[in-house]
Amino acid sequence: MRYTDFNHLVSKLDDEEAAMNVLSVLVALGVFAPVKADAFEKHADIAYRTDKDADKERHCLDVYVPKGKTDFPTVLFVHGGSWRSGNKNMYAALGQSLAADGIGCVICNYRLSPKVQHPAHVEDVAKAFAWTAANIAKYGGKKESLFLCGHSAGGHLVSLLATDPQYLKAEKLSPADVKGVAALSGVYQIAAEVKLFESAFGSDDKVCQQASPLTHAGGKHPPFLLAYADTDFPQLDKMAENMNAALKKADTPVELVKCKDRNHYTIIIQFVNRTDPLNKRFREFVEKNG
Numbered sequence: 001m002r003y004t005d006f007n008h009l010v011s012k013l014d015d016e017e018a019a020m021n022v023l024s025v026l027v028a029l030g031v032f033a034p035v036k037a038d039a040f041e042k043h044a045d046i047a048y049r050t051d052k053d054a055d056k057e058r059h060c061l062d063v064y065v066p067k068g069k070t071d072f073p074t075v076l077f078v079h080g081g082s083w084r085s086g087n088k089n090m091y092a093a094l095g096q097s098l099a100a101d102g103i104g105c106v107i108c109n110y111r112l113s114p115k116v117q118h119p120a121h122v123e124d125v126a127k128a129f130a131w132t133a134a135n136i137a138k139y140g141g142k143k144e145s146l147f148l149c150g151h152s153a154g155g156h157l158v159s160l161l162a163t164d165p166q167y168l169k170a171e172k173l174s175p176a177d178v179k180g181v182a183a184l185s186g187v188y189q190i191a192a193e194v195k196l197f198e199s200a201f202g203s204d205d206k207v208c209q210q211a212s213p214l215t216h217a218g219g220k221h222p223p224f225l226l227a228y229a230d231t232d233f234p235q236l237d238k239m240a241e242n243m244n245a246a247l248k249k250a251d252t253p254v255e256l257v258k259c260k261d262r263n264h265y266t267i268i269i270q271f272v273n274r275t276d277p278l279n280k281r282f283r284e285f286v287e288k289n290g
Contacts, residue, residue: 040099048131061108064095073145073290074104080152083200113200130171145290155186159213180289182225217246223253229262
């Protein structure tokens with residue numbers, strides 16, 4: 001399948017889950033370069049929260065590690081889905097690809113709206129990061145070299161986690177424990193009047209403002225890699241530019257990447273492919289900051 005045909009196909013899909021299901025099929029068909037089974041190890045369905053109120057499905061994660069290697073950097077990847085859908089299983093190809101390339105990848109589930117509202121999502125991601133910090137050495141990873149990466153709503157969550165210290169503080173950690181943040185087509189400003197945000201954040205202006213990474217971008221933060229597609233959802237380009245400007249003003253190292261010939265879905269789907277320019281930029285970002 002040519003890229004132009006593939007991009008046209010995915011542009012017709014109206015949700016991330018459908019797009020990631022297409023990715024699974026394409027990986028199975030060998031459209032992307034296959035990852036050798038002996039290049040990575042997968043440890044699936046690990047609970048990162050085990051108290052009596054834990055959700056057996058949403059409070060679990062998968063760990064992908066380079067086989068036979070140690071002291072590798074690790075990224076916690078957080079899926080998108082408008083804070084209402086998505087799961088870690090949709091991103092197996094991403095975990096395999098990064099691990100085969102020498103980067104450990106932890107992919108977590110988190111509770112979804114409307115069952116829960118903010119700050120439950122980011123609190124779950126904080127716990128998943130805390131689990132990673134406490135346990136990745138058991139799998140060969142270097143606990144001093146931890147990164148965050150998220151797409152869409154996941155980009156919002158990792159950005160908020162790294163800019164508002166209260167969530168990591170609750171886990172006896174801080175943003176200083178994060179070596180870098182990669183947000184792909186992320187959401188950096190939550191507006192109370194936007195219907196899309198209501199089920200996840202409610203309609204209180206103060207709550208939405210505090211849930212916005214842009215609100216907290218004036219402090220000292222880990223390095224950021226911000227990426228968006230040239231045909232992304234409306235306003236995501238402006239949000240990325242505003243986040244980039246705010247981080248620069250705060251003297252936070254930041255890179256802004258506009259991905260050519262991509263939309264909101266193909267930016268994450270093509271990211272699986274090692275030849276993708278954004279994938280290359282991410283690996284360089286990890287190497288530089290890890």
